[in-house]
Amino acid sequence: MGENSVFDAIVAGDDVFKYYADGEWKVSNSGKSVPVVNPTTRKIQFLVQACTQEEVNKVMESAKAAQKSWAKTPLWKRAELLHKAAAILKDHKKPIADCLVKEIAKPAKDAASEVVRSGDLVSYCAEEGVRVLGEGKFLVSDSFPGNERTKYCLTSKIPLGVVLAIPPFNYPVNLAVSKIAPALIAGNSIVLKPPTQGAVSALHMVHCFHLAGFPKGVISCVTGKGSEIGDFLTMHPGVNCISFTGGDTGIAISKKAGMIPLQMELGGKDACIILEDADLDLAASSIVKGGFSYSGQRCTAVKVVLVMESVADTLVKKVNEKLAKLTVGPPENDCDITPVVTESSANFIEDLVMDAKKKGATFCQEYKREGNLIWPLLLDNVKQDMRIAWEEPFGPVLPVIRISNAEEGIHHCNASNFGLQGCVFTKDINKAILISDAMETGTVQINSAPARGPDHFPFQGVKDSGIGSQGVTNSINMMTKIKSTVINLPAPSYAMG
Numbered sequence: 128m129g130e131n132s133v134f135d136a137i138v139a140g141d142d143v144f145k146y147y148a149d150g151e152w153k154v155s156n157s158g159k160s161v162p163v164v165n166p167t168t169r170k171i172q173f174l175v176q177a178c179t180q181e182e183v184n185k186v187m188e189s190a191k192a193a194q195k196s197w198a199k200t201p202l203w204k205r206a207e208l209l210h211k212a213a214a215i216l217k218d219h220k221k222p223i224a225d226c227l228v229k230e231i232a233k234p235a236k237d238a239a240s241e242v243v244r245s246g247d248l249v250s251y252c253a254e255e256g257v258r259v260l261g262e263g264k265f266l267v268s269d270s271f272p273g274n275e276r277t278k279y280c281l282t283s284k285i286p287l288g289v290v291l292a293i294p295p296f297n298y299p300v301n302l303a304v305s306k307i308a309p310a311l312i313a314g315n316s317i318v319l320k321p322p323t324q325g326a327v328s329a330l331h332m333v334h335c336f337h338l339a340g341f342p343k344g345v346i347s348c349v350t351g352k353g354s355e356i357g358d359f360l361t362m363h364p365g366v367n368c369i370s371f372t373g374g375d376t377g378i379a380i381s382k383k384a385g386m387i388p389l390q391m392e393l394g395g396k397d398a399c400i401i402l403e404d405a406d407l408d409l410a411a412s413s414i415v416k417g418g419f420s421y422s423g424q425r426c427t428a429v430k431v432v433l434v435m436e437s438v439a440d441t442l443v444k445k446v447n448e449k450l451a452k453l454t455v456g457p458p459e460n461d462c463d464i465t466p467v468v469t470e471s472s473a474n475f476i477e478d479l480v481m482d483a484k485k486k487g488a489t490f491c492q493e494y495k496r497e498g499n500l501i502w503p504l505l506l507d508n509v510k511q512d513m514r515i516a517w518e519e520p521f522g523p524v525l526p527v528i529r530i531s532n533a534e535e536g537i538h539h540c541n542a543s544n545f546g547l548q549g550c551v552f553t554k555d556i557n558k559a560i561l562i563s564d565a566m567e568t569g570t571v572q573i574n575s576a577p578a579r580g581p582d583h584f585p586f587q588g589v590k591d592s593g594i595g596s597q598g599v600t601n602s603i604n605m606m607t608k609i610k611s612t613v614i615n616l617p618a619p620s621y622a623m624g
């Protein structure tokens with residue numbers, strides 16, 4: 128690890144990164160490791176432990192035991208530890224961002240922002256937790272027909288137990304802490320299963336929590352391929368809640384998981400509706416930022432543009448001018464467009480592009496690919512029979528569908544099996560509200576591209592895009608349940624009565 132000696136503890140002598148259990152960094156008994164392939168070089172960059180089912184069982188046992196005493200730790204102390212972890216995380220922005228660059232080809236500046244955003248999220252969560260969890264309800268019985276004032280009900284929010292967190296590759300640090308911090312402030316323990324691409328960045332982040340001094344067992348991190356240990360984890364009887372972000376895997380998990388609360392943030396096909404009166408410069412820059420930042424590998428990326436025919440030529444021209452200015456290359460150089468995460472993702476994107484070509488879409492740029500690197504591509508005149516009209520490429524390729532009225536745009540958006548976010552560009556706020564109300568998505572942005580943040584805003588999808596709602600406050604609430612204590616009086620008692 129060289130200069131980053133604080134992280135030496137997390138890697139074994141054979142350069143395989145350890146997993147974290149019982150407050151210690153450990154080597155798996157499996158004797159096996161899982162490779163993390165650098166998307167840019169397409170060579171193995173890191174190795175992580177392939178944890179066994181027996182090790183998962185032990186992690187669950189210690190998480191369960193640790194949670195009991197963690198829940199008895201005063202709320203202000205839990206918050207204090209989270210603030211400490213946030214500070215340590217931000218202090219180690221550079222080595223963690225370097226891992227993100229190598230593991231998931233995130234442009235260098237965005238990688239650093241992900242770490243800072245994560246530290247801020249942890250601190251905000253600590254602040255919000257002491258407020259949200261510090262309050263309960265007091266109810267009296269005589270508000271319900273037939274009752275005298277003989278019962279006082281006190282409610283408070285109590286932890287669920289062990290929360291299983293499974294984030295995706297595109298934000299392995301940020302979408303991990305967005306689950307870890309609310310779980311911990313609410314008095315739960317957490318078992319993290321990071322994405323394989325991104326696992327080493329996540330292990331570095333977990334070490335920051337270790338350095339902050341969290342009690343052993345309160346946080347654990349097991350590594351291994353989701354396809355191998357995923358089912359064992361999600362169906363484990365020791366798990367009391369699952370918070371998952373990713374693709375269709377989430378739908379499969381929701382069918383297999385037991386009777387426990389689920390928070391699922393899955394895919395999206397976020398539509399961008401452009402009306403005739405839209406500010407086309409604003410729309411074009413939002414489309415480029417929304418559709419192509421991190422090479423389109425965001426669930427909230429603009430994934431289909433639905434533009435009124437009368438302004439379509441002008442909009443497409445403006446978008447193309449901006450696309451021509453994007454830099455394409457390695458994440459180390461902080462290029463705008465960097466290699467997509469795996470070769471199979473690149474192949475999938477290419478299949479969508481070839482399908483559109485075969486069916487007659489207009490290519491605004493020549494299709495170009497080298498390894499996992501795909502040049503930004505706008506496909507105009509996309510029709511309903513093309514796969515790209517409906518499927519999410521999770522890459523730097525964006526379809527444009529020309530529409531003749533707003534209803535057509537709304538109809539296309541609502542015909543999708545996804546419903547994460549959408550956006551509408553118009554100067555007419557009344558139309559914007561009507562369209563927003565008609566769009567079947569968890570969020571609609573007016574005159575801006577879809578986005579999850581700021582991280583305290585509610586964030587949710589409908590249909591195949593998810594279950595429940597995220598955002599700091601919603602996540603804290605979701606990771607608790609209500610406990611009532613009812614005081615029964617011998618006779619009706621009215622205050623001051």
Ligand SMILES: NC(=O)C1=CN([C@@H]2O[C@H](COP(=O)(O)OP(=O)(O)OC[C@H]3O[C@@H](n4cnc5c(N)ncnc54)[C@H](OP(=O)(O)O)[C@@H]3O)[C@@H](O)[C@H]2O)C=CC1
Binds near residue numbers: 293297322375425592
């Ligand atoms: N709505 C949202 O907020 C987001 C949605 N996404 C969606 O996710 C997809 C791409 O992300 P990607 O990371 O590849 O998604 P995946 O669903 O493939 O993986 C997400 C996580 O699930 C794990 N996993 C895989 N199989 C299982 C299993 N059987 N049981 C439990 N966990 C499992 C993965 O581990 P491993 O890496 O080891 O396989 C990873 O940690 C896109 O479709 C995108 O739309 C992505 C980001 C955010």
Ligand SMILES: O=C(O)[C@H](O)COP(=O)(O)O
Binds near residue numbers: 297372427577579580
């Ligand atoms: O998972 C995702 O892709 C994110 O939740 C999107 O977050 P962003 O809008 O901040 O990029």
